[in-house]
Amino acid sequence: MVSLSRFMGSFVCGALSRFARDRRGNVSVIVVFSILPMLICVGGGLDVVRTYNVRVKMQADLDAALVAAVRELGTSDEAKIQTKVRQWFEAQTAANDGAYTLGAITIDKANQSISAKASGSVGTSLMSLINVDELPIDVRASVRGPSTSYLNVYIVVDNSPSMLLAATKAEQDRMQAKIGCAFACHTPEGTRTVDGITFSDNYTYSQAAGIRLRSDVAVDAATKVIDLIDVADKEHRAIKVGLYTVGDAAKQVLAPTFSTATARTKLKSKTDGMNGATASTATYFDKSLPQLQDFVGTAGDGKTADQPLKLVLFLTDGVQSQREWVSTNRWIGRQVAPLNPAWCAGMKTNKATLGVLYTEYLPMTWDWGYNATVGNSMAAADWNAVYGGVMRSGVRGSTTRQAYLPYALEDCSSSKDLFISAASPTAITTGLAKIFNTYLGTVRLTQ
CATH class of the missing domain: 3.40.50.410 (von Willebrand factor, type A domain)
Structure with missing residues (x-):
């Protein structure tokens, strides 16, 4: 009587032998084994593109924060300028739920410049299948304004x-009514008599009348x-x-x-x-x-x-x-x-x-x-x-x-x-x- 172990071994070996000799399902098997790497590659590409777009936005946010603050170099102390940079950056990136972190802010009043760096990360999708759960981002910016140069x-x-x-419509009308001209010219064109007072020219009248x-x-x-x-x-x-x-x-x-x-x-x-x-x-x-x-x-x-x-x-x-x-x-x-x-x-x-x-x-x-x-x-x-x-x-x-x-x-x-x-x-x-x-x-x- 054949033992159960010998029977099972013979059955498994025979099945594997027949599977190896069968050519009808090879393509399907290859596709099955290829799906995971392909998904990881496609998903990784999408993750990289998304990370790049986030980095571009993050760089623009940091640039905007520094541009907003650089105008205060001559009027505010360093602590206030740093606070302004942080507030502006956080306002720009609020939609990201704090995913970004603003690092060191360097203020150089001697050269009238501001530098800063920021970091963050973007969560991945299919790349998590190979234990890559996030991609890091780092950006830097430095600004200097012409107001700080000679x-x-x-x-x-x-x-x-x-x-x-005359500066206003009302004063132009007043000049026109009194001397027939809205301009207070120095050009000698005869004297002007207004309310019994004689003026040498239009300008003299305008000054006496308080017309701007x-x-x-x-x-x-x-x-x-x-x-x-x-x-x-x-x-x-x-x-x-x-x-x-x-x-x-x-x-x-x-x-x-x-x-x-x-x-x-x-x-x-x-x-x-x-x-x-x-x-x-x-x-x-x-x-x-x-x-x-x-x-x-x-x-x-x-x-x-x-x-x-x-x-x-x-x-x-x-x-x-x-x-x-x-x-x-x-x-x-x-x-x-x-x-x-x-x-x-x-x-x-x-x-x-x-x-x-x-x-x-x-x-x-x-x-x-x-x-x-x-x-x-x-x-x-x-x-x-x-x-x-x-x-x-x-x-x-x-x-x-x-x-x-x-x-x-x-x-x-x-x-x-x-x-x-x-x-x-x-x-x-x-x-x-x-x-x-x-x-x-x-x-x-x-x-």
Whole structure:
């Protein structure tokens, strides 16, 4: 009698022998054994892609946190800056339920930079089958802003007759009603008698009547920038400020200096040239802007005091004009036109950054002089023939010169975010400061 063990052994061996000789199921067997590695490979690829996407988001969050904090280098202590970085980073990554950890934050006030690193992990899916439950992530970032380098700020104010426009609509109407003109010009055109009092010119009347002019608002705007310089550079070791005017020529009122107190004194002076009391009689941008270029010179990299970065803040209505050009004679009146942006190019070629605040030239359709010049078309100005100007593609020649001014001045600026158009006194006063802050906020990611 055959034992049970011998029977079972013979049965198993026979079954295995028959399975080995059978060719009908080999493909299925191979597929079965291949499924797991294939799933792991596909799942691993998906895990790696997801980890990469999370890392990109994490890097952007860290960059944003440092960019938000770098503006406070000159105004906050290190502990507050570190807190701001953490709060901003945590706010950006809140959706990840704390999966990220912000590590060391390094603040270098000497070089005015902030560095930080962050780490985290992403849970895997099918890679867990081979005991890989998560993939690590590490990112680093470092930022430095131009406000922390050596910087010369050139505040340039248009002091032409058109900047002597009454600052508000109400004051323009008042000027028009009293003396028949909304501009407080110095140009001798006969005396003005108002309520029994005789004034030598429009400007004298405006001052006696307490009417604020755009030239007054321009001084307010410049003062606002100086206030911001005091905040950004409390020790007055990095940022210099200079004061300039453009009209019939470019004039240096104050060479770049660390003394913001001196700059404020010059702005308030009635004799130093920054306000309406000493306005020029014409605006020749084709002459004054190249002259300004010579004053500004070539910008450096900001790393040393003798190689400062250079920021030009230009406040203007952008109209090339003189009083005698206001005429219905086409050949004379065509000279009143927007400045040619090519006249700004030299400063930009010399690596200076040019920010422009356009003090909007308000339409005065009831005035014959406006209608014959600024209110007339670009085609009638013969802009290319007279000044070499090239209009933007797609802008019609029928566009009025007043409507084309923002195009010309935006093209004069270094970039769109350094151009602002403003009409009200408040918008003008804050506009130049906004451009300054925009420049200070354009930080450079160094890592």
